[in-house]
Amino acid sequence: DIQMTQSPSSLSASVGARVTIYCRASQGIGIWLAWYHQRPGKAPRLLITSASVLQSGVPSRFIGSGSGTAFTLTISSLQPEDSGTYFCQHTSTFPYTFGQGTKLEI
Amino acid sequence: QVQLQESGPGLVKPSQALSLTCTVSGSSISNTDYYWNWIRQVPGKGLEWIGYIHHSGSTYYNPSLKSRVSMSSDTSKNTFSLKLNSLTVADTAVYFCGRGNKIAPGWIDPWGQGTLVTVSS
Secondary structure, eight states, X not given: OOOEEEEOSEEEOOXXXXXXXXXXXXXXXXXXEEEEEEOTTSOOEEEEETXXXXXXXXXXXXXXXXXXTEEEEEESSOOGGGOEEEXXXXXXXXXXXXXXXXXXXX | OOEEEEEXXXXXXXXXXXXXXXXXXXXXXXXXXXXXXEEEEOTTSXXXXXXXXXXXXXXXXXXXXXXTEEEXXXXXXXXXXXXXXXXXXXXXXXXXXXXXXSSOTTOOOSBOOOEEEEXXX
C-alpha cells in the first residue's frame, strides 16, 4: 500500500495568517491526490482534487500544489471556519489511502 | 442537491456481521458516471477506505478487509449496502458512505453524515 504522511500533525495560527500543510506519498502518485477538511462530528468535505483543482464552492484561499511524492495545501488567509482536521488522500492505485490528518486550530 | 444517509445498527456483538445501508437522494445509483464508496473512521483517528461498488456490478475492496466485506446495491430503492463479517472491537468506527466519479472513483463528494458502529458484547 502507498503510505501518505502528513506534517505537521497539528498547528495553531491566527485569523488572517498563511499556513501550509504537507503530504508525502511513499511512492509516486502523479497528481492523484485529494484534500479534505473535516470539522468535529462532521463528515469530511472534498476541497481539492488532482492535487490542485479547487472544487466548486471552495474558497480561493485554498491552494493545492505538488506532484509525484510531495504535495502541499496552503490556506492563504485563515478564517475561523477553517479550523478542523485536513486529510490528504491518494487514488493512484488500490487501495486508496489517507494521510493521518493535520489538526488546525485557529 | 445530492444527499447520502447511512443507516444500520449502532451496536453489534463481536463475531457477528454488520449490515449498513446508504440511501441516496438527488442522484441515481444507476448512473454509470458514479461509484459508491464506503469509508470508516475510528473515533479520533484517521480515515480508512473500505471499497466501492459501481452500477455495472464491479466492486473493489480494500485488501485489509477483503475477506470479510461485501457490497451490493438496490436500484429500486436507490440504495447501496455494506456487509462486514466476523466483527471485532477493532471494527468500532464511524462508517461513512460517499459518491465518487468516473474520473477518480475514490474522490468522495458528497459524504453521508456517518453512523457510529460500536462492537461490544
